[in-house]
Amino acid sequence: MAEELLRKTYQVRGRDFDKAGETATEIKQILKGLDIDAGLIHRAVVIAFEAEMNVVMYASEGTITFVLSDEEIRLEIADKGPGIEDIEMALTEGFSTATDEMREMGFGFGMGLPNIRKNSDEFDIASQVGVGTTVSAVIGLDSSG
Amino acid sequence: MKLAEIRDILKCEVLTGATALSIEIETVVASDGMSEILAFARPGALMITGLTNVHSVRTADIANVRAIVYIRGKRPDKKAIKLARESEIPVLATRLGMFDACGILREKGLKGGM
Numbered sequence: 067m068a069e070e071l072l073r074k075t076y077q078v079r080g081r082d083f084d085k086a087g088e089t090a091t092e093i094k095q096i097l098k099g100l101d102i103d104a105g106l107i108h109r110a111v112v113i114a115f116e117a118e119m120n121v122v123m124y125a126s127e128g129t130i131t132f133v134l135s136d137e138e139i140r141l142e143i144a145d146k147g148p149g150i151e152d153i154e155m156a157l158t159e160g161f162s163t164a165t166d167e168m169r170e171m172g173f174g175f176g177m178g179l180p181n182i183r184k185n186s187d188e189f190d191i192a193s194q195v196g197v198g199t200t201v202s203a204v205i206g207l208d209s210s211g
Numbered sequence: 212m213k214l215a216e217i218r219d220i221l222k223c224e225v226l227t228g229a230t231a232l233s234i235e236i237e238t239v240v241a242s243d244g245m246s247e248i249l250a251f252a253r254p255g256a257l258m259i260t261g262l263t264n265v266h267s268v269r270t271a272d273i274a275n276v277r278a279i280v281y282i283r284g285k286r287p288d289k290k291a292i293k294l295a296r297e298s299e300i301p302v303l304a305t306r307l308g309m310f311d312a313c314g315i316l317r318e319k320g321l322k323g324g325m
Contacts, residue, residue: 084290087269094273104254108275112249115273119266172262172270177246184250 068135086122090115105211109185117143143201150193221305228301238324245270256324263287272298
């Protein structure tokens with residue numbers, strides 16, 4: 067049984083573009099202070115940042131829960147928002163429902179969820195249209211960076 | 212190649228990080244799409260972009276990008292410069308476009324970081 071070492075939940079506000087990325091940056095700082103492989107930190111932080119940007123761009127609000135155990139880094143994202151109609155399409159690189167505003171900010175090119183999945187050893191997503199989306203991403207500490 | 216050399220070759224203005232121009236750059240990643248940077252940039256790469264908002268710097272920090280060159284004479288806003296300073300990421304600006312900036316650096320031996 068894995069021993070949980072650290073658990074932190076961050077609130078993320080939809081449309082708050084000024085603060086977007088602060089959660090991922092804080093998670094990066096925490097991980098960098100620990101004895102964890104730099105490649106694994108990179109993967110975890112990319113997941114956290116893409117997830118955070120998704121919540122900011124699409125949802126009204128959400129949470130990112132960061133859990134570190136002696137076996138894995140786990141990120142649980144839950145948002146209240148429009149949900150995703152077709153999850154398979156949303157996981158296809160290049161597919162996007164982003165607005166021009168999001169693209170002007172450098173996001174919304176249909177890479178976010180694929181990036182999250184690519185960097186995860188275990189990935190799970192569930193969504194209900196009109197309610198919200200949950201994403202779970204796990205990186206094993208014994209996996210490669 | 213040292214960042215100082217890149218500054219000279221691309222005729223860059225240094226907006227922040229003037230004391231860090233001795234860092235070595237081996238690979239370059241160029242895009243206006245931040246998820247592409249996050250997906251493909253090798254840690255330590257130089258990022259060339261025309262996207263000048265604070266998210267470009269945030270992305271560079273998350274992706275372990277070593278330095279940023281903004282192209283087409285674009286200048287990042289104050290928030291972006293502030294974050295770059297805090298994140299210790301040197302920021303340069305050139306009047307060259309993406310194609311020319313990338314082409315020149317490739318001719319000089321730098322490799323793609325994607």
